[in-house]
Amino acid sequence: MxxxxxxxxxxxxxxRDEEDGxxxxxxxxxxxxxxxxxxxxxxxxxxLAHEPRHLPGFALQFMAVFWVWNAFxxxxxxxxxxxLENRLFTFLxxxxxxxxxxxxxxxxxxxxxxxxxxYLAARGLNIALWLRAGVHERMFLPIAVRFATGxxxxxxxxxxxxxxxxxxxxAALFGLAVVVEILAPAFTTKQQGxxxxxxxxxxxxxFGLFTMIVLGEMIIGVIHALSDAEKxxxxxxxxxxxxxxxxxxxxxxxxxxPSRQAIATALGWVxxxxxxxxxxxxxxxxxxxxxxxxxxxGLLFVSVGAALAVLGVLEMTLERADDEPxxxxxxxxxKVGLGALLAAVALLPVHWSSAAALATCLIVLAVPAAYGAxxxxxxxxx
Numbered sequence: 001m002x003x004x005x006x007x008x009x010x011x012x013x014x015x016r017d018e019e020d021g022x023x024x025x026x027x028x029x030x031x032x033x034x035x036x037x038x039x040x041x042x043x044x045x046x047x048l049a050h051e052p053r054h055l056p057g058f059a060l061q062f063m064a065v066f067w068v069w070n071a072f073x074x075x076x077x078x079x080x081x082x083x084l085e086n087r088l089f090t091f092l093x094x095x096x097x098x099x100x101x102x103x104x105x106x107x108x109x110x111x112x113x114x115x116x117x118x119y120l121a122a123r124g125l126n127i128a129l130w131l132r133a134g135v136h137e138r139m140f141l142p143i144a145v146r147f148a149t150g151x152x153x154x155x156x157x158x159x160x161x162x163x164x165x166x167x168x169x170x171a172a173l174f175g176l177a178v179v180v181e182i183l184a185p186a187f188t189t190k191q192q193g194x195x196x197x198x199x200x201x202x203x204x205x206x207f208g209l210f211t212m213i214v215l216g217e218m219i220i221g222v223i224h225a226l227s228d229a230e231k232x233x234x235x236x237x238x239x240x241x242x243x244x245x246x247x248x249x250x251x252x253x254x255x256x257x258p259s260r261q262a263i264a265t266a267l268g269w270v271x272x273x274x275x276x277x278x279x280x281x282x283x284x285x286x287x288x289x290x291x292x293x294x295x296x297x298g299l300l301f302v303s304v305g306a307a308l309a310v311l312g313v314l315e316m317t318l319e320r321a322d323d324e325p326x327x328x329x330x331x332x333x334x335k336v337g338l339g340a341l342l343a344a345v346a347l348l349p350v351h352w353s354s355a356a357a358l359a360t361c362l363i364v365l366a367v368p369a370a371y372g373a374x375x376x377x378x379x380x381x382x
Contacts, residue, residue: 010083012133014140016196024202026209029090030076036094037069038213040101041281045217047105049225049285052297057108060175062278064119065100066210067182070270071126073206077198078140079133089129096122108171116158116174123181127151140195143188150184153177182274185267193263200258200319207273208255214277215250218243218284225291232291238358239287242304245365246280249311252372253331257318265317272314279307287358296357298346304361308368309339325375334368 017024044065048058072093080086099118100107107115127148134144154177161173185192222239226232259269286300312335320328342364352360 008084010081010085012079012129012136013081014078014137014196015080015199017199017202018197024199026202026205027080029087030073030206031209033072033090033094034069034209034213036097036101037065037210038216040065040097040104041213042217042220043101043104045221045281045285046224048282049221049288049292052286052289052299055282055299057171058282059278060171060178061104061107061115062281063182063274064174064178065097065104066274066277067178068097068100068119068122068126069210070274071123075126075129075133077203077206078195079129089125092125093122096125108174109167112167112170112174113162116162119178120155120158123151123154139191143191146188146191147184150181150187154180182271189263189267197261198258198266204255204258208251211250211255211273211277211280214281214284215243215247217281218246218287221284221288222291225288232293232354235291235354235358238355238362239291241362242287242358242365243284245362245369246283246307248369248372249308249335249365250276252369252376253315253326253335254311254318257320257324259317260319269314269317272310272317276307276310276314279303279310283307290354290357293354296352296354300357300361301346302343304365305339305341305343305345307339308342308365309336312336312339312368325378326372327375331368331371331375334371338364338367 015024041062044058044061048054072090096118099121100115103111103114103118105111127144130140130144130147134141157173157177157180161170161177164170164173219240222236222243225239226236259266280303282299283303286297286303290296290300312332315326315332315335316328342361345360
């Protein structure tokens with residue numbers, strides 16, 4: 001261990017694990033940090049399950065929460081140290097994210113000031129870390145300045161929204177602010193392309209863990225729905241099977257491979273994860289609604305189909321080894337086509353029972369899962 005490695009307070013230095021051939025695993029501190037997001041995703045998913053008509057507001061809140069998580073995750077990917085400052089910054093981040101969780105219910109109406117303020121605090125801390133990194137690593141400074149510019153514009157928009165009483169307009173301005181921040185990295189692709197490559201192990205693993213949080217909330221929703229309603233055992237098993245199918249599809253087709261290293265592709269990989277996680281969370285909430293004894297919402301078919309289609313597109317951003325068993329066009333095309341077909345089922349003038357609707361979704365998800373099992377195990381036998 002070098003003298004600099006022994007310092008309690010470390011300067012921000014770009015990590016070069018891939019260049020040095022070092023394998024990085026997700027640390028305990030990062031897993032602890034993710035616990036706060038377990039809470040907030042659960043709060044938002046439960047609120048959506050009770051009020052599906054609030055889907056647009058849920059989507060805006062989910063985008064904001066995911067981007068906060070992604071930003072801190074990306075900072076850790078680039079500048080993680082073993083110093084005490086890393087623990088301090090993580091704890092401060094947890095405080096701001098806890099604020100998001102507290103104010104998430106009715107976060108775009110009654111609790112807007114608290115939710116928006118917590119979002120600004122979380123993003124402000126992250127921007128301060130970027131600027132600190134830019135001071136220490138001069139090649140990162142142009143990226144940090146662009147991130148800070150996006151944040152300043154978003155903060156201005158949110159500041160204006162706080163003075164507006166019309167809830168629809170206020171939510172629209174908040175959504176615009178979040179989109180501004182989400183798009184800011186797209187203006188740094190040239191500069192980020194000059195940075196050391198992202199890790200092929202830890203970076204994908206972090207997203208896999210957040211996906212596990214989302215899938216866990218789907219399972220919790222199914223169990224809660226069965227506890228609060230009549231015990232429809234068959235429908236409950238089908239609901240759990242849908243969650244299991246999403247696990248199968250994501251971890252078999254996506255999580256086991258990193259994205260291609262081109263920064264534009266890696267950024268698209270992040271954006272597609274946002275869409276995939278959003279639609280899977282909505283699907284989980286709609287499964288809970290279907291199990292609750294209410295009419296099956298058409299949004300169930302749309303969300304499950306959309307999630308499947310996004311997983312197919314996401315698959316197209318991944319690296320392919322020479323011995324990759326899945327077909328580069330058939331595998332993602334199967335998911336996109338079946339997802340679109342399932343979403344179109346919502347247009348049929350059919351009154352669905354919960355068991356029939358869930359079984360239909362499961363059958364569609366089972367097709368690409370079966371394809372994956374066939375090509376994977378066929379390769380193993382060969």
